[in-house]
Amino acid sequence: MKGEKVDLIVHNAVIFTMNNESSIQEAMAIRNGKIIEVGPERQILNKYRSDETIDAKGKDIYPGFTDAHGHLLLYAQQKLSLDLVDSKSLNEVLVRCEKYKSLKGKDFIVGTGWDQSLWGTNDLPTNAELNKLFPSIPVCLYRIDGHAALVNDCLLKKANITAKSFVDGGELSLDQNGKLTGILIDNAIGLVEASIPKFSDADLSKAIIEIQEELFQYGITGVHEAGIDYRHISLFRNMVKNGYLKLDVYAMLRMSKENLNFAKKYGQFRYKNLSIQSFKVWADGALGSRGAYLKKSYEDAAHSHGLLLTSVKELKDMAQFCIENDYQMNTHGIGDSANALVLEIYKDAFQKKKDHRFRIEHAQVIDPNDFKKFADYSVFPSVQPTHAVSDQRWAINRIGAERIKGAYAYKTLLSQFGMLAIGTDFPIERTNPFLTIHAAVQRRTATDESIEGFYMNEAISLEEVLRGMTIWAAFASFQENKLGSLEKGKDATFVIFERKVQSQVKFQQNYSWMTFIKGLIVYDANEL
Known part of the structure; x- marks a missing residue:
C-alpha cells in the first residue's frame, strides 16, 4: 500500500x-x-x-478552544453547593435554602450564585430573614461573582466577627445603627472561610470530571485556571496522573506563602497537560458589589471608590518575585484606578528584552489616557465579553456615562496590544463559548436581538474572537508552539463542530461533533 x-x-x-x-x-x-x-x-x-x-x-474544524479565564475549582465547589443562580428575589433564595436543608439534612449551608441586579434592585440584601429561618445553622451565600457573601448571625458568631472587626481590602457592611448586615465584601469574606467546611478532593475531582465533559461538548480543550490554592496543586496533578484530567490546564497560583515557596523550589512546573508558571493576583473587587477600585466615586454610591484588595507594596513585591522566578503575573483589574496602578507597577518591574507577557485579567474599566499603556508597556489584556452584556443592565448606573466609554472596550484594547486572551469566567458566566462569540461580535444577549448592541464601537470581529480563544490564548500562556493553531508539528488538538461556526442567535447552542486532544477522541456526539 x-x-x-x-x-x-x-x-x-x-x-x-x-x-x-x-x-x-x-x-x-x-x-x-x-x-x-x-x-x-x-x-x-x-x-x-x-x-x-x-x-x-x-464540517468546520478549528483548533481546540481555550477558555483563557475560567474557574474549574470554583465551578466544582458550586456544583457541590446550593445553586442560587438565576434566583429572581431574596425570597426565592430563602426558599431554595429551606428546600436544600430539608432534602440534604445539612448542618451548614453554603450556596453560590445570587445576583441582586436580577431582583430589580441595586441594593445588597441583609441577613434579617436569613436569621429568622436559620438561627442555629451557619449559612454562607456567595454572590455570583464571588466578591460578596451574605452570611447569617450564627456564622458571624462562629467566626468571632463583630461590628468592630476590620480587614484590609474588605468591607463588613453595617446598617444605620452600626449593626452588621451580614454582607461581607472581598477580603472580609476570608474572615468566615476558615469556619466553612472544605470539600474533599474526591468530591472535587468527581465534579471537575463532570465539568470537563461539559467543556468538551463545546469544543473547549484547555482552561487557564484563574487561581488555585497550594493544596489544589496535588489535586490537579493526581487527576492528570490517573488519567482523569484530560484538559490542558494552565493553572495560576494564588498569592500565598506556600505557593511562593512552591514557585521558588520548582520553578516553572509542567506535568503532562498541567502547567504552572503564573500567579493570579487580585488588585480590586467587582463592579457588581461595588468593590472595583475607581479613580472617582461610584455614581450610585458617592461615599465609595471601591477596594484595593492587595496593597501597593504587595503588588510591587509580587511583580518583582515573578520576574526573578520567571513566572507570569496575571492581575485581576476591574476599576480604572486598579488598572492604572497595575499598568504602572508592571512598567516599573519589567526588564528590557525579556518576554514577560504579564496579563491584566478583565481590564474592565480603563481611563482613556491609559489604553495606550497596554501597547507601550506590552501588557496582555485578558477579557470576558459576556460580562459586557451581563452588566449592561446596571453598569452605567455604577460608573456613569463618561466612564462607561472606557469600559468593556475590547476593540480599543485589541487595537493597542494586537491580541486579546478571551475567556468566559465560568461559573460567573456560562461555559458556552458561543455565548462569548455572540457577546463579542453582537454586544447583546440572545434575548436582546431587537435592540442595538451595547456600545457597538467596541465590538470585535468573528475572526478576532476566535483567535482570542485559540492562538492568542496560546500566546497568553506561552504555549503557541504546541497549541492554538493547526500546523505541522503542533498538537493534534482540535474540534469538529456540528454546525458552521457563526455568531448568530440560532448557533448559540452549537456543539462539538467530535473533540480531539493530541489525536485522541475525548468527545463524540455520535456515541451519546
Whole structure:
C-alpha cells in the first residue's frame, strides 16, 4: 500500500488553521498526537495512509478552544453547593435554602450564585430573614461573582466577627445603627472561610470530571485556571496522573506563602497537560458589589471608590518575585484606578528584552489616557465579553456615562496590544463559548436581538474572537508552539463542530461533533 503511514487522517473538512495567514484547508494527517501535515484533500489522501480515517462531512474544524479565564475549582465547589443562580428575589433564595436543608439534612449551608441586579434592585440584601429561618445553622451565600457573601448571625458568631472587626481590602457592611448586615465584601469574606467546611478532593475531582465533559461538548480543550490554592496543586496533578484530567490546564497560583515557596523550589512546573508558571493576583473587587477600585466615586454610591484588595507594596513585591522566578503575573483589574496602578507597577518591574507577557485579567474599566499603556508597556489584556452584556443592565448606573466609554472596550484594547486572551469566567458566566462569540461580535444577549448592541464601537470581529480563544490564548500562556493553531508539528488538538461556526442567535447552542486532544477522541456526539 502506497503512502506514508499515519495514525489518523481527517478529510472532507473545512479546516480553519488559525495560522498567520488564516489559511483554510481540507484535510490533515496525524501521528503520535502531532499534526504531520495540513493541506488540500487530494494531497493528504495521496501522500498518507491510515487504518483510521474520519470523513468530516464538510464540517468546520478549528483548533481546540481555550477558555483563557475560567474557574474549574470554583465551578466544582458550586456544583457541590446550593445553586442560587438565576434566583429572581431574596425570597426565592430563602426558599431554595429551606428546600436544600430539608432534602440534604445539612448542618451548614453554603450556596453560590445570587445576583441582586436580577431582583430589580441595586441594593445588597441583609441577613434579617436569613436569621429568622436559620438561627442555629451557619449559612454562607456567595454572590455570583464571588466578591460578596451574605452570611447569617450564627456564622458571624462562629467566626468571632463583630461590628468592630476590620480587614484590609474588605468591607463588613453595617446598617444605620452600626449593626452588621451580614454582607461581607472581598477580603472580609476570608474572615468566615476558615469556619466553612472544605470539600474533599474526591468530591472535587468527581465534579471537575463532570465539568470537563461539559467543556468538551463545546469544543473547549484547555482552561487557564484563574487561581488555585497550594493544596489544589496535588489535586490537579493526581487527576492528570490517573488519567482523569484530560484538559490542558494552565493553572495560576494564588498569592500565598506556600505557593511562593512552591514557585521558588520548582520553578516553572509542567506535568503532562498541567502547567504552572503564573500567579493570579487580585488588585480590586467587582463592579457588581461595588468593590472595583475607581479613580472617582461610584455614581450610585458617592461615599465609595471601591477596594484595593492587595496593597501597593504587595503588588510591587509580587511583580518583582515573578520576574526573578520567571513566572507570569496575571492581575485581576476591574476599576480604572486598579488598572492604572497595575499598568504602572508592571512598567516599573519589567526588564528590557525579556518576554514577560504579564496579563491584566478583565481590564474592565480603563481611563482613556491609559489604553495606550497596554501597547507601550506590552501588557496582555485578558477579557470576558459576556460580562459586557451581563452588566449592561446596571453598569452605567455604577460608573456613569463618561466612564462607561472606557469600559468593556475590547476593540480599543485589541487595537493597542494586537491580541486579546478571551475567556468566559465560568461559573460567573456560562461555559458556552458561543455565548462569548455572540457577546463579542453582537454586544447583546440572545434575548436582546431587537435592540442595538451595547456600545457597538467596541465590538470585535468573528475572526478576532476566535483567535482570542485559540492562538492568542496560546500566546497568553506561552504555549503557541504546541497549541492554538493547526500546523505541522503542533498538537493534534482540535474540534469538529456540528454546525458552521457563526455568531448568530440560532448557533448559540452549537456543539462539538467530535473533540480531539493530541489525536485522541475525548468527545463524540455520535456515541451519546
